[in-house]
Amino acid sequence: MIFTGIEILFFSLGVITTLATGLIYYYNQKLKFNISTWISICIGVFLFIFGIAWSFSSILEGEPRAASMGLIVFVIPSLILLLLSRKLALKKAASK
């Protein structure tokens, strides 16, 4: 075994973080986020990445219920926050 799950997890987290940073930068240039959008998007991205890390780690340690709960407790709120961020950003862009 060359890569155990934990190496793949942290590599994937790096990729997701880079993509998220790039997308935030790109959309900020296009839509110019306000403070509430920034707060919502930052918490959303952090929770999303944390939720993925939590759930993947729980699967690796053999606790599938903890993995499912990780998705419910961290990832679902993160998606709600990211959708809210999108709404806030588009609302601001439309009001210009």
Added chain:
Amino acid sequence: MSKNENSSKLNRRDFFKIGGITAAVGAGALTTFPQKTAAKELDKRLVDKIVTTHDDFPVEVRSDYVPPRNWDHVQARSFFVNEIRAIGETVEDDIVADGQAFVQKMNFAYDNDKIGYNQADKALLAGAWAMNNYAAGPSPAAVPNFGVNSWEQRTDKVQFALFDNDYVVKEKYQFESKQEAANQIKRAAKLFGADLVGITRRDKRWDYSKFLNPVSPLFRKPLLAPPSKEQMEELHNWGPDKFVNDWSDFPFEPKTVIVLAFNMDYEGISTSPSFVGSAAAGAGYSEMAKVPYQLAVYLKNLGFNAVSAGNDMGLSVPYAIAAGLGEASRLGQAVTYKYGPRVRLAKVYTDFDFVEYDKPKSFGVMDFCKNCMRCADACPTKAISFDKEPSFEPTHDNKDNAWYNVKGVKKYHVDAKKCFKLWGELGDDCGICMASCPYNKPDFWHHRLVDSITAAMPGPVHDLMREMDILFGYGNVEDKESIKKFYSPEGKSYDGH
């Protein structure tokens, strides 16, 4: 040409520029400070904030506290009934019955229709305990000076042995500093197989004041030569008047106690109560028979006296607290930072004292225990206290006759009699309290993070953490699926590929 297209091209280029510069600066910083990476520094700062170091023993001890004797606990008074009676001490019939049932079931019984108690599970248990049973014998019941835990401090090699290093060499090794001594002793303990190690001063409060050892000296160690005339005479004259020793019989004055902790298998303990759970504990006991002995021989070869000990010689939990390995808890066991209560403890007593001693540390366990009570809820016989605050005296139903509880130390007192009753019913050593504890987790980053956050938070958050622990599915006990999970090859690599 729109303004947007221009800014988009510029932005993309800027983005790659920023990314490139950041990567170059990051790589440069890492090579310039290889020993001081951001993660290491962050981790150290967080741990320093969460872990409190104490100069003195962090648990209140009343002035009338009296150290117990090694037979002031239920196992000794149940397993050595005749010997206890022979030295004029009392035994209680119900405890004797529980002990007999426990020994009968654990040694001879299995049930192929009962999950966790079939012949294969029994075989697992037997194998796990084998090294303890062979090398340290009754040490789990706190009987010292047996097998590898012998008090003997020879100064020469055994005549008939090809290889023998188990003697105190004449030349004492001089370490350059106390810190170097501590570093090398701890490294040796790790090499031999300890998961955690701490060094503390010998404290007579935590040593048994007297020792019952009914085994004749001739049968305490494998015979390396035919018994001598003196040994045969000693055997012939062996009797109750020689069963009890005290510290005046010990071959040297110990100054230092090295405390070792051994992590028990997480999946194994999760099966508690079962023979598989007991096997996880047994594997820990077998480590306790091996590693402290190796460390004692190491110290003897440095030129110092040393005696290894498992549960015998003294109380392991306060010694582990004093050596900075863990904190006291509701379930009566030391809760360690890395493995929670899922550890077995052992000790090495030595007269070596040129060493940097560790200090006791706390990280919020006792505060968490005040609100959690998962172990108390999970215990089928309700042997664990539901009191909000710890106390100097036991408060349980049998408190008026709790000769088995250490009094005068502010802690949660477990009703060992009720606990032992369950051992008799099950035929194994339970472990439900350990399995249910929120600090009992696999060694994964997210649990260390949660523990650290919990330690920094006030009481009401602890209640939430307890509920979340249940919701997330941790600490389930009496779960038959856990046996299947223990044996399942899923997630395990047996051939290393």
